Amino acid sequence: MRAEYRHWQRIPTRWADNDVYGHVNNVVHYAFMDTVINTWLIEKAGLDIHHGAAIGLCVESHCNYKSSISFPEAVDAGLRVGHLGRSSVRYEVGFYPEDRDDVVAEGHFVHVFVDRGSRKPVEIPAHLRTAMEGLVGA
Template identity: 45%
Template sequence: MPDRAPPGTRADYAAFHTLPTRWADNDAYGHLNNVVHYALFDTAVTLWQMEQGCFDLTGATVRLLVVESGCRYHAEAAFPDQIRAGLRLGRLGRSSWTTEVGLFANDDGTAFAEGFFAQVQVGSRSGRPEPLGEAVRAALERIAV
């Protein structure tokens, strides 16, 4: 098996969102359940997209679909930690892109988990991939590291 890459640091990410944990996020072992990591990824990515004007809540013209996701766990986190979710652009295509996310507990400088969301923009009516507009492409390029 190849060597595992070390956890990323805050300097490896371009934009951040602070997200609270909840008591219900802990599992029987007293740390964040693995499904919570994905919810944190989704929330951070969606909040950033909304701030950038890239996410239309109505889905009237286009929709952003997650087509692949993944997570590597490095350490534990638990309620009542405050999570800082760092974002960066992993890949940018014609109609799709990958946002990479690092999760940091409180003021820790090393990620306790890192993951990604690969998304594609599709037409609301056609359901087929559509090219990214210039504004969306420019927003994504701003988080390239």
């Protein structure tokens, strides 16, 4: 349900997103997840992707497909946090056709935060954790 997500971003599909079967190919949904999560981290949570000491690395991703969309439709990507650990976060994403309530796909994406140089796990920086707490789902 749309109400379970705390942040929304509309993502337009592109001509190249369609496959030979006439719908957005399954791998594109993973790019959509990456887009909504990282846009939120940069614009809303203040992640410094160029110079920050800690970076988030994807260690797990998954997607369940419910129905299809095709170019030129846009998709509304809803974002929430399903689990917030010491150094990891599980984002949950729901994809909906723009202005409709029928879910197209639901997925999750796990980031482990690591030191930029050593790649060893570190605690999620306080400013990111605070922002993430605002996305914790119901």
